Amino acid sequence: MMKGVLLVNLGSPDSTDPKDVKKYLDEFLMDPRVIDVPKWARILLVRGIILNTRPKKSAEAYSKIWWEEGSPLIVISERLQKKIQKKINIPVALAMRYGSMTLKKGLQELADQGVTEVLVIPLYPQFAMATTETINVKVDELQKEFFPQLEITSLPAFYNKPEYIEVLSRSIAESLEGQDFDHLLFSYHGVPERHIRKSDITRGHCKIDDICCFTPSEAHRFCYRHQCYETTRMVADSLQLKEGTYSTSFQSRLGFDPWLQPYTDRTIERMGKSGIRKMAIVTPAFVSDCLETLEEIAMEGEEIFHEVGGEDFTTVPCLNDRDDFAEILVNWIEKWRITDIKTAIA
Template sequence: MKGVLLVNLGSPDSPEPKDVKKYLGEFLMDERVIDVPLWARTLLVKGIILNTRPKASAAAYKKIWWKEGSPLIVLSERLQDKIQDQVDLPVSLAMRYGSMTIKKGLQELVDKGVDEVFLIPLYPQFAMATTETILVLAEEIRKAHFPNISIQDLKSFYNNTNYINVLSNSIEKYLESKDYEHLLFSYHGVPERHIRKRDITKSHCKIDGSCCVTASPAHEFCYRHQCLEVTRLVAEKLNLKEGSFSTSFQSRLGFDPWLQPYTDRTIERLGKQGIKKMAIVTPAFVSDCLETLEEIAMEGEEIFHEMGGKDFTTVPCLNDDKEFVDLLSSWITDWAKTETVTA
C-alpha cells in the first residue's frame, strides 16, 4: 500500500524560552545546518547560542504565534488536509525538527498498512540544511525502525513549469491591487561553503557571478543557482522589467561568508535609493513562518521605513493555496500510478 509523508522544517511547541531552547538545540546541532566538527559545533551551540539566543527568539515567536499554534505547523496541517481531500492515499505530516518527528509520521503511515512512502520535502530548492537533512534522517529511521518499507522522494521542483506558474499566479494575484516600484525575491541564506560542498563536479561552483548561469551538472544540487533560477523564471512569466526586481538572501548566522546580497542590507539600500513602495516575496518557503512573518514582514518593514520607504508589501507564501494543493495532489496521483518498488 502506498502513502505520502509531507515534511517541513518544524517549530517549537510553544513560544516560551524553554521550548524555543529545546528546538534550537536540535536544529543547530544538526551537522548539515552548522557543518563544523562536533566539538566546535557543541561549543558554539551549547556554549554560546543556547545561552543567549532563546530569549530573543522566544520574543520573536510570540509576535507571530497564532491562537491555533505555530503558523508553520497550522499552515502545514491545512495543506495536508486539503491534499488528503484530493488523493486516495493516506497523507501524513512530519517536521525535521521538533515534536512532530519523521519517525512519528512514518509510524502513522505504517499503522495504516503503508509499505511504500512518497516523501515530499516541502522545499522547492535543494540545500544541505533542508532537503538533504530530511532525506538522510528519513533513511536512517527507515533502516532502524521500518526496514520493510521503501521510500521514494520528490526531487527539487524549483524549475518545474507548473510550479513556476503556480508561484507566479500567487504573486500576481496578491499584488494586482498593490502599487509597488520594486519586487524583491528573498531566499533563506546558507553559508557559501555549503554551495561548494555540494558541487558534484568539484570545480564549477565559484560563486563568482557567472557559474550559476553557466550550464553544469552541479546545478542539480546548487541552492544558489536554483534560487536565482526561480527569480528568473518568475520574472519572465510576469514580464517584470529589468531593474524592477532583484534577489537577496536572509537569516544569516555567525561570521562566515553567507550568500549575498543580504536581504536586510538590500532593503536598506533600496530605501536609500529612493524606492518608496516595495514588495517582497519569499520563494524558499512554502509556508509562512518566523522568517517570513517576523523577520521580513516586521523587521524588514521597519528597516524600509527607517530608510525613508513608505509602502512595504509582503507576499504570503503558497501555504494552502488551491493551485499549490492541486499541483502537489497531481504529483502524488502520478506517483501512485507507478509500479510498486520492493523495499
C-alpha cells in the first residue's frame, strides 16, 4: 500500500472581487456545521440577508491583506506543503475545505499518484464542528462516493501536544523578545455556544461555565472551549507568564445567538480603558495568517486599542511555515508511516 498526506486548511476566495467573495461565502456559510440551523433558515439567513450585504464589505477587507501572490492563507499553506514535501518521500497534497482548491481535487491528486492510504491533516490545533469535524465529514462523503479504494485516517486535535506547545511558545517568545508588554491576549476564533453542547459526547458535562472546562471529562476530546483554555494554560506555563498578565478571548462572532465569551473586540476595548498601555495578541486557533488575523486583529483590533488610549499593540504571527512547525508535522507523518496515528502524536 502506498501512503500519502492531505493537508487541509479553511480556504479563501479566488480574488478580492465581490463576486468571488460572494461565491466563497455562500459555500462556507451554507455548511450546516458552520451555521447549524435548519436548511430553510440557513438559506433565508445566508442567501436572503448576509450575501446581499457582506460580500462587498468582506471584499474590501480581503483587499487590505491580499498579497501579490494571492491569498495569504493559500500562499502560506502552499509554502508549508512544499517544506514538508521536501523532507519526506511520500506524496503530500494540499486542499481547502471551501473554495476552488477542493478536497476532491486533493484526494484525486493523491489517487492519481497511486496512493491508497491517506493521512488527512486538518490544520487546526483545536477540534471544532466548524473546522475539523466538517473536514472529516466531507472527506468521508467523498471517499464513499468517489474514492472507495482509499483508506483514510485523520490527525486528531494536537492542541495539547508538548511539541506543538513548545513551538507555539517559542514563536511567541521570539516575536515579543525585547518588548515590554502589560498583557498578552490569546484570541481564538469564536463559535456559537450550542456548538460546544452539540460536541459534548457525554451529553451533560458541558455547561459553558467557569467549572466544566477545568474538570476532567471525556467530553474534552471534542470540546473546543476546553481545548482553547488548555492551550492558553500550557503556553502560559511554558513561558512562565504571571497570573493576571494574560487571558483568553474569542473573536469573529456572527448573528445574534450567544457565542463563546469574552469577546476579543470588547476585551481589547476594556483593557485599553482600564489602563493597559502595551498589549500583545496571539491567535492560536489559526496556524496560518489570514483575514481573521491580519485584518480583524492586526488592523481592527489595533484601531480599537488606540481609540481607547492604548499605545503599543503587537500581534504575534501564526506558525505559518516555520521550520520547527513543519518539522513537527513531518515527524507525525513519519511515525504514522510505521505505526498508527494515535501513537504518532502520543
